[in-house]
Amino acid sequence: MAVxxxxxxxxxxxxxxxxxxxxxxxxxxxxxxxxVDTMLDAGHSVGVAAPQIGVSxxxxxxxxxxxxxxxxxxxxxxxxxxxxxxxxxxxxxxxxGCMSVPDYTGNVTRAExxxxxxxxxxxxxxxxxxxxxxxxxxxxxIDHLDGLLFLDRVSSxxxxxFRRKNK
Amino acid sequence: xxxxxxxxxxxxxxxxxxxxxxxxxxxGCNIADSSCSILGGQFAMILIVAHPxxxxxxxxxxxxxxxxxxxxxxxxxxxxxxGEVRPEIEGDLCMxxxxxxxxxxxxxxxxxxxxxxxxxITDLNTKLVGTQERPVYVMVLEVTLPQGIMEEDLNRWxxxxxxxxxxxxxxxxxxxxxx
Numbered sequence: 001m002a003v004x005x006x007x008x009x010x011x012x013x014x015x016x017x018x019x020x021x022x023x024x025x026x027x028x029x030x031x032x033x034x035x036v037d038t039m040l041d042a043g044h045s046v047g048v049a050a051p052q053i054g055v056s057x058x059x060x061x062x063x064x065x066x067x068x069x070x071x072x073x074x075x076x077x078x079x080x081x082x083x084x085x086x087x088x089x090x091x092x093x094x095x096x097g098c099m100s101v102p103d104y105t106g107n108v109t110r111a112e113x114x115x116x117x118x119x120x121x122x123x124x125x126x127x128x129x130x131x132x133x134x135x136x137x138x139x140x141x142i143d144h145l146d147g148l149l150f151l152d153r154v155s156s157x158x159x160x161x162f163r164r165k166n167k
Numbered sequence: 168x169x170x171x172x173x174x175x176x177x178x179x180x181x182x183x184x185x186x187x188x189x190x191x192x193x194x195g196c197n198i199a200d201s202s203c204s205i206l207g208g209q210f211a212m213i214l215i216v217a218h219p220x221x222x223x224x225x226x227x228x229x230x231x232x233x234x235x236x237x238x239x240x241x242x243x244x245x246x247x248x249x250g251e252v253r254p255e256i257e258g259d260l261c262m263x264x265x266x267x268x269x270x271x272x273x274x275x276x277x278x279x280x281x282x283x284x285x286x287x288i289t290d291l292n293t294k295l296v297g298t299q300e301r302p303v304y305v306m307v308l309e310v311t312l313p314q315g316i317m318e319e320d321l322n323r324w325x326x327x328x329x330x331x332x333x334x335x336x337x338x339x340x341x342x343x344x345x346x
Contacts, residue, residue, distance in 0.1 A: 140346045
C-alpha cells in the first residue's frame with residue numbers, strides 16, 4: 001500500500017507496451033492497491049495505469065464515480081488486470097488531459113460505448129459495458145498499456161473537418 | 168529570450184517550410200507556437216520565435232531577403248516582454264459549426280454575437296466548399312464560455328443569426344477531463 005510517484009513524459013516506460021500479467025500473485029494485488037492509492041492521492045484523478053507508476057504490466061484502475069461527468073453513469077471502482085476492449089461503438093470527443101503529460105490538453109475522439117473484459121483483484125474474469133466518460137477513461141488508461149498517450153490520438157481541428165479533398 | 172511573431176505567406180509549393188526553418192535554425196531562433204496551413208492557394212505560416220540575443224527588427228538584418236526573393240511575403244512583429252505567454256483561459260469549451268449557402272456577413276454576424284457576450288474565440292477556421300454554382304460556406308469555431316454561460320445560452324443567442332442568414336448552426340460542449 002503506497003502512493004507512488006507519477007511518471008511524466010519523456011519517461012521511456014510510458015512509450016513501452018506493457019507485459020500481460022501471466023501469474024496472478026501477491027505482487028499483482030500490491031500493484032492494484034498502489035494504483036488505487038495513487039489515484040486517490042491525486043484527488044482529481046479518475047484512473048491510473050501501471051506504467052504511470054513505473055510498472056510495465058497490463059493493470060489499470062478507473063473510478064469516475066466521484067467526478068461530475070461520471071457520477072450518474074459508472075461501475076464504481078474498476079480494478080482491471082489484462083483488460084481488453086472486445087467491442088466498441090459510437091464516438092464522442094473530449095478535451096483530454098493526462099497526469100503524465102502536464103500542462104497540455106487536446107481534443108480526442110473515442111468510442112462512446114465499450115465492452116471491456118478483464119480479471120479483477122481476485123483473479124475473476126469480468127466483463128463490463130461502459131459508456132460516456134467512464135468509457136473514455138477506460139480507453140485512455142488501456143492506451144497507456146500499449147505505450148500510447150493522448151498525444152498519439154489528437155488530431156488537428158482542420159484536418160479532421162476539412163480532410164476530404166474536393167472531387 | 169526575446170520573442171517575435173513571424174508571418175510568411177506565399178503561393179503554395181513544396182519547400183516553403185524547409186526554406187523558412189533553415190533560415191531560423193541558422194539564426195539560432197527557437198520556434199515556440201506555430202500554425203501553418205494552406206488557405207486558398209496560399210501557404211500561410213504564423214510562428215512565435217525566440218532568440219537569446221536579438222532585440223528588435225534590425226537584429227534580423229536582411230536574413231529574410233531570400234524568402235522575399237522567392238516571392239514570399241514576410242512580416243515580423245516584436246513582442247513586448249510576456250507577449251509570448253498564453254493566458255490561462257478558464258471556462259467550458261464549445262465547438263460551433265456554422266454552414267450554409269455562401270453570403271456576406273456570416274463570420275461577422277456570428278463573431279459579433281460572441282464578442283458582445285464576452286465569449287472568447289480561441290480557434291476559427293472557414294472554408295468555401297460546394298460547387299461554383301452552389302457555394303457553401305463552412306465555419307468552425309472553438310470558443311471558451313464565460314463563467315455561468317451554458318451551451319443553451321449560446322444556442323439562444325445565435326438563433327436570430329441562424330434565422331436571418333438561413334445558415335445551420337450547431338453548438339456542442341467539449342468536456343475537459345483530467346485522466
